[in-house]
Amino acid sequence: MDNKTPENSKERQMIENLSTFAVLLSLNTLTQATTIGPLPYLSSLDSPFATTDFDWFYIEDFEEHQLVSPGVNADHGGIASVLFPGEPVGYDSVDADDGIIDGSGAGGDSWYSGVGATGVTWTFEESVLGHLPTHAGIVWTDGAWGFTVHFEAWDAGGNLIADISGVHADHDNLSATAEDRFYGVINPGGIAMIRLSQPNTMIEMDHLQYGYAAVPAAPGAVTGMMSMFFMSMRRRIRTLKAT
Numbered sequence: 001m002d003n004k005t006p007e008n009s010k011e012r013q014m015i016e017n018l019s020t021f022a023v024l025l026s027l028n029t030l031t032q033a034t035t036i037g038p039l040p041y042l043s044s045l046d047s048p049f050a051t052t053d054f055d056w057f058y059i060e061d062f063e064e065h066q067l068v069s070p071g072v073n074a075d076h077g078g079i080a081s082v083l084f085p086g087e088p089v090g091y092d093s094v095d096a097d098d099g100i101i102d103g104s105g106a107g108g109d110s111w112y113s114g115v116g117a118t119g120v121t122w123t124f125e126e127s128v129l130g131h132l133p134t135h136a137g138i139v140w141t142d143g144a145w146g147f148t149v150h151f152e153a154w155d156a157g158g159n160l161i162a163d164i165s166g167v168h169a170d171h172d173n174l175s176a177t178a179e180d181r182f183y184g185v186i187n188p189g190g191i192a193m194i195r196l197s198q199p200n201t202m203i204e205m206d207h208l209q210y211g212y213a214a215v216p217a218a219p220g221a222v223t224g225m226m227s228m229f230f231m232s233m234r235r236r237i238r239t240l241k242a243t
């Protein structure tokens, strides 16, 4: 008597359907980090974030000779022009920051650290920004030839969410820009820290950039799943009525 225990069967089926819906909804909101780079970068137009619709977004180019972008701090290094005043031939800025894309960033400014192996860790302050950034990146602009550049990122739980590398340094430290590369990460759950490092050398970087783009569950996906769920429920009810 299959239809002799309809209530139990119906309740069980409804619970199973609800569980399925909850799993589908969970999968829809589950997100993973995406790493980007290394990518050639001569100006902010080369940023892979340039077309993203952000709630807020900052690019720190160090051209005010201080760190002015809010809610971020570095554990090592400093502004190149402050550490080495009067030596612009050595500054490795992003190319366009000196007003012209000409293969040199010498007229711009950058962030320098003498210990590339330790690198520079940039920590984002949620209390200042309101949210941790969902997008973050930085442009490596100088270091020794032949040594691998590393980019890492962590979420608020301390989980490593990005670990990428590249070998692209040229043979000198004279502000050339063909070697410059962007490294970044997108993590809808938030990015707490990024680090750029390179062993056996100094390291220089520019165009620290970070932004927040709210990532609600895709309306089409949710609507589709809800429709599937309710269609399934309607079929189940019709089946029960027919039995």
Ligand SMILES: [Ca+2]
Pocket: 061, 062, 063, 093, 094, 097, 108, 109, 110, 206, 207
């Ligand atoms: Ca610069």
Ligand SMILES: [Ca+2]
Pocket: 094, 095, 096, 097, 098, 099, 100, 101, 102, 103, 104, 105, 106
């Ligand atoms: Ca230039």
Ligand SMILES: [Ca+2]
Pocket: 092, 141, 142, 175, 176, 177, 178, 179, 180
């Ligand atoms: Ca360079």
